[in-house]
Amino acid sequence: MIPYLQGTTVILENEFGDVGIDADIIQEELPIKEIYGGCICCSLAQDFQTAIKELLLEYHPDQILIEPSGVASLADIIKACRSVAEHPQLESCINHVITIVDVGAFDACLESFGGFYLDQIINARTILLSHFNKINAGEAKQIIARIRSLNSNAFILKEDWLTYEGDKLLEIFEATGNWEVSMLEIPFSHTLNEFETFSISRPRNYSVPDLEQMLTALNNHEYGFIVRAKGILELNTGELIHFNFTPQYCNWEYLEEPKQVKVIAIGNDINQKKIAALFG
Numbered sequence: 001m002i003p004y005l006q007g008t009t010v011i012l013e014n015e016f017g018d019v020g021i022d023a024d025i026i027q028e029e030l031p032i033k034e035i036y037g038g039c040i041c042c043s044l045a046q047d048f049q050t051a052i053k054e055l056l057l058e059y060h061p062d063q064i065l066i067e068p069s070g071v072a073s074l075a076d077i078i079k080a081c082r083s084v085a086e087h088p089q090l091e092s093c094i095n096h097v098i099t100i101v102d103v104g105a106f107d108a109c110l111e112s113f114g115g116f117y118l119d120q121i122i123n124a125r126t127i128l129l130s131h132f133n134k135i136n137a138g139e140a141k142q143i144i145a146r147i148r149s150l151n152s153n154a155f156i157l158k159e160d161w162l163t164y165e166g167d168k169l170l171e172i173f174e175a176t177g178n179w180e181v182s183m184l185e186i187p188f189s190h191t192l193n194e195f196e197t198f199s200i201s202r203p204r205n206y207s208v209p210d211l212e213q214m215l216t217a218l219n220n221h222e223y224g225f226i227v228r229a230k231g232i233l234e235l236n237t238g239e240l241i242h243f244n245f246t247p248q249y250c251n252w253e254y255l256e257e258p259k260q261v262k263v264i265a266i267g268n269d270i271n272q273k274k275i276a277a278l279f280g
Contacts, residue, residue: 008059008060008061008062008063009030009061009062009063009064009065010030010031010032010033010055010059010061010063010064010065011023011026011030011031011032011033011064011065011066011067012032012033012035012048012051012052012055012064012065012066012067013026013032013033013034013035013067014034014035014036014039014040014044014048014066014067014068014069014072015034015035015036015037015069015264016036016038016039016069016070016071016195016197016266017036017037017197017199017264017265017266018036018037018197018199018264019036019199019201019262019264020034020036021230021231021232021242021262021264022067022230024232024259024260025232025242025255025259031055031059031061033051033054033055035047035048035051039068039069039071039072039073040068040069040072040077040080045076045080048077048080049080049083049084052064052066052080052081052084052092053084053087053090056084056090056092057090063095064092066081070113070116070228071113071116071195072116072120073116073119074097074099074119074120074122074123074124075119075123078094078097078123081094082094095173096125096126096173096176097123097124097125097126098124098125098126098127098128098173099120099121099123099124099126099127099128100127100128100129100130100161101121101127101128101129101130101147102129102130102131102248103129103130103131103132103134103135103139103140103143103144104130104131104132104133104134104135104248104249105131105134105246105248105249106143106146106147108247108248112227112247113227118150121147121150121151122150122151123151124151124154125153125154125155125176126154126155126157126172126173126176127147127151127154127155127156127157128157128161129144129156129157129158129159129160129161130160130161130162131160131249132159132160133160134248134249144156144158154176155172155175155176157172195227195266195267195268196266196267196268196270197264197265197266197270198264198265198270198272198275198276199262199263199264199265200231200262200263200264200275200276200279200280201262202261202262202280203231203233203261203262203263203279203280204279204280205233205234205235205236206233206234206235206236207235207236208235211233211235211241211243211252214278214279215243215245215250215252216250217278218245218250218265218278219247222271222274223265223270223271223274223275223278224265224267224268224269224270224271224275225267225268225269226245226247226265226266226267226270227246227247227266227267227268228244228245228246228265228266228267229243229244229245229263229264229265229266230242230243230244230245230263230264231243231261231262231263231264232255232259232260232261232262232263233261233263234261239254239255240254240255240258240259240261241253241254241255242255242259263279
């Protein structure tokens with residue numbers, strides 16, 4: 001998607017854990033600023049506003065792409081962006097508010113993330129959907145109807161967004177953006193303090209069978225309730241891989257460029273000793 005954007009683009013990446021992963025994977029040669037060790041909607045709200053101001057003053061970009069953590073309050077992020085836009089020397093506005101919903105894990109995400117998940121759906125202007133292959137057509141239709149009941153104003157792309165080329169997605173964003181961004185704040189059923197993180201800076205090498213077994217093992221509650229794990233690992237062949245884990249899905253892919261190996265796990269009641277043994 002990024003190559004099709006016109007003008008100067010910078011990326012603001014928020015990682016809930018204390019190490020950054022996603023910025024290392026982004027292949028585009030674009031300025032990337034990372035904020036990690038919390039969430040930009042609450043504990044790092046001031047850092048977030050400062051980061052936007054620094055990007056505007058240093059790069060004078062045509063657009064800033066903001067990727068918050070998965071447990072961010074979209075309402076609070078919108079408020080922070082509006083606060084920056086009120087600065088007399090920083091001309092900026094909110095053009096697009098986009099949420100991606102995994103239809104195959106809709107109920108599981110709702111149970112795990114509660115109010116944060118609802119907030120991201122309710123306050124989106126464009127909703128993209130993924131993982132249709134995990135459910136049948138009837139189930140997908142029901143989930144889309146539930147999403148529509150939560151947000152009657154958003155544009156919902158009712159196909160897997162990953163099947164669309166970048167220029168086609170930009171056409172959709174241009175058609176659905178630049179509207180007055182309204183907000184609906186809802187009470188959260190839990191707080192971010194219930195999530196904890198654990199990172200490993202020097203994970204061991206894996207064979208492919210060991211890797212598959214390890215990713216499967218993360219669903220075992222003896223390691224705690226892991227809602228997300230991701231990282232960069234080295235195989236015993238010397239090849240590097242990038243993996244993503246949720247309780248519903250896990251996948252990994254080879255990396256072509258050298259990267260620093262590291263792992264982050266996010267969840268509840270994390271058994272740090274067992275996680276360290278699994279990766280160490």
